[in-house]
Amino acid sequence: MESQTQSSSLPCSGRTVFITGGARRIGRLLSLAAAAAGADVIIHTNKSHALAVETQEEIQAMGHQAHILTADLSLQDQAVDLFSAANKFGPIDTLVNNAAIFEPVDVFSTTLEDWQRHMNINLTAPFLLSQAFARQLPVEAAGRIINILDWRALRPGRDHFPYTISKAGLAAMTEALAYKLAPRIQVNGLALGAILPPEGQKEEVDITRLVPAGRWALPAELQTVFTFLLTAPAYITGEIIHVDGGRHLA
Numbered sequence: 056m057e058s059q060t061q062s063s064s065l066p067c068s069g070r071t072v073f074i075t076g077g078a079r080r081i082g083r084l085l086s087l088a089a090a091a092a093g094a095d096v097i098i099h100t101n102k103s104h105a106l107a108v109e110t111q112e113e114i115q116a117m118g119h120q121a122h123i124l125t126a127d128l129s130l131q132d133q134a135v136d137l138f139s140a141a142n143k144f145g146p147i148d149t150l151v152n153n154a155a156i157f158e159p160v161d162v163f164s165t166t167l168e169d170w171q172r173h174m175n176i177n178l179t180a181p182f183l184l185s186q187a188f189a190r191q192l193p194v195e196a197a198g199r200i201i202n203i204l205d206w207r208a209l210r211p212g213r214d215h216f217p218y219t220i221s222k223a224g225l226a227a228m229t230e231a232l233a234y235k236l237a238p239r240i241q242v243n244g245l246a247l248g249a250i251l252p253p254e255g256q257k258e259e260v261d262i263t264r265l266v267p268a269g270r271w272a273l274p275a276e277l278q279t280v281f282t283f284l285l286t287a288p289a290y291i292t293g294e295i296i297h298v299d300g301g302r303h304l305a
Contacts, residue, residue, distance in 0.1 A: 063093075064093075065091075065092055065093025066092050066093060066282075066285070066286045067089060067092040067093040067094035067285055067286065068093035068094075069093075070093070070094045070095070070148050070149060071094060071095045071096075071097065071144065071145055071146065071147050071148060071149070072089040072094045072095070072096050072097070072147075072148075072149040072151060072285070073096075073097040073099070073138075073141050073147045073149065073150050073151065073188075074086050074089065074096060074097070074098060074099065074151040074153055075099040075128065075137075075151065075152055075153050075154035075180070075181075075184065076099060076100070076101075076153045076154030076155065077096065077097075077098040077099055077100070077107075077110065077151070077153065078098050078099075078100040078103045078104075078106040078107035078109075078110050078123075079100075079103045079106045079107075079110075080251055080254065081153060081203065081247070081250060081251060081277070082098075082153045082154065083106070083110050084274050084277055084278055084281075085151060085153060085203075085277075085278070085281055086098055086110050086114065086121075087110070087113060087114065087278070088277075088278035088281050088282050088285075089149075089151075089281075089282075089285060090113075090114040090117050090119045090121070091117065091278075091282075092282050092285055092286065093119070094119065094149070094285070095119050095120040095121065095122075095144075095145075096114050096119065096120075096121045096122075097121075097122045097123075097124060097141045097144055097147070098110055098111060098121060098122065098123050098124070099123075099124050099125075099126060099137065099141075099154065100123065100124075100125055101125065101126065101127050101128065101154075104123070104125065107123045108123070111123055120144075122141075122144045124137060124140050124141055126140075128154055128175065128176045128180035129172055129175045129176050130175075131175065131179060131180075131183065134175075134179070134180040134183045134184065135183055135187070137184065138183075138184050138187035138188060138191070139187070142191055146193075146196070147188065147191075147198075148192075148196065148197070148198050148199065149198065149199045149200070149201065149285060150184060150185060150188045150198075150199070150200045150201070151200075151201045151202075151203070152180070152181035152184060152185065152200070152201070152202045152203060152225070153203040154176060154180065155176060155177045155203070155218070155221075155222075156172065156173060156176050156177065156218070157215060157218050157253060158173070158215065158217070158218060159214060159215055159253075160215070160216060160217065161213060161214060161215075161216050162216045165216050165217050169217050170217045172217075173217035173218055173220075173221045174217070174220075174221050174224075176221075177218065177221035177222060177224075177225060178221045178224045178225055178228070181202060181225055181228065182228060185200055185228075185232055185242075188200065188240075189232075189236055189240060192239065192240065194239075196239070197239055197240070197241075197289065198239060198240040198241070199240065199241045199242075199243075199284070199285065200229075200232060200236075200240060200241070200242040200243075201242075201243055201244065201245065201281070201284050201285070202225050202226075202228070202229045202242070202243075202244040202245075203244070203245055203247065204222050204225055204226050204229070204244045204245060204246040204247065204295060205218075205219070205222045205246055205247055205248075206246050206247065206248045206297060206299040206302045206303040207219045207222060207223075208222035208223045208225065208226040208246060209223070209226060209246060209295065209297075209303060210303050211223060225244070226244060226246070226295060229242055229243065229244040229293070229295060230242075230293050230295075233292040233293030233294075234293065237292055238289070241287070241289060241291065241292040242292055242293065243284050243287070243291065243292060243293070243294045243295070243296070244294070244295040244296070245277075245280060245281065245284070245295075245296055245298055246295050246296065246297045246298070246299060246303070247272075247277070247298050247299060248266065248272070248297070248298065248299025248300055248302040248303070249262055249263060249266055249270075249271045249272060249299065249300060249302065250271070250272045250274075250277055250298070251271075252271075265302060265305050266299070266300040266301065266302050266305070267300060267301030267302070267304060267305060268300030268301055269300070270300065272298060272299075272300060276298065277298055280296060280298050284296070
């Protein structure tokens with residue numbers, strides 16, 4: 056009885072959060088943060104099923120439900136079907152568009168295939184999922200969309216060209232959706248910086264030299280800001296919060 060009381064007193068108790076790419080790296084941190092706040096979590100993955108199961112088990116150990124869905128967001132039909140599949144687990148009140156690819160190609164080395172792959176996963180899938188989320192949300196209900204961005208989205212540089220453009224599009228969509236979907240649905244974004252080192256990519260320089268805070272983020276710092284957006288007053292919408300140690304200022 057005591058554990059049930061503690062669970063029901065958490066800020067996201069009784070809510071269901073759907074997180075794309077929620078099994079690994081940033082997505083895993085977000086999934087665990089949502090569960091720690093009391094939410095049940097739907098974890099989307101593509102190829103990281105074993106990690107999804109590990110994340111699911113951690114959430115279940117907290118006393119919350121966790122479900123796993125698999126889809127390749129580079130394929131539009133799978134992105135369209137994904138939300139319908141997620142909705143079968145019960146009403147979803149929060150959508151987190153986190154899944155993304157981050158490939159180190161510049162404007163000259165970017166192929167049309169590179170370009171389209173980044174757009175499909177990083178921008179088109181969030182659009183399709185956000186559209187489906189807004190359509191299914193009951194008229195009397197309130198919802199939230201949180202888009203995971205990058206500091207590059209608001210201050211483009213020379214590197215990661217298609218990734219940067221796709222995230223800039225997602226930043227614009229964050230504001231457009233916030234305007235269109237108000238007042239029922241809050242739409243906000245997190246623009247991330249040096250949270251986790253890029254997987255499988257060798258850093259030529261110590262990027263913390265470019266970060267005014269002088270270090271990588273602590274996972275708990277990201278989770279704290281994410282939990283804030285999960286629970287923020289309904290009057291906050293259309294905001295993009297930088298969690299980058301000031302990197303966008305340098």
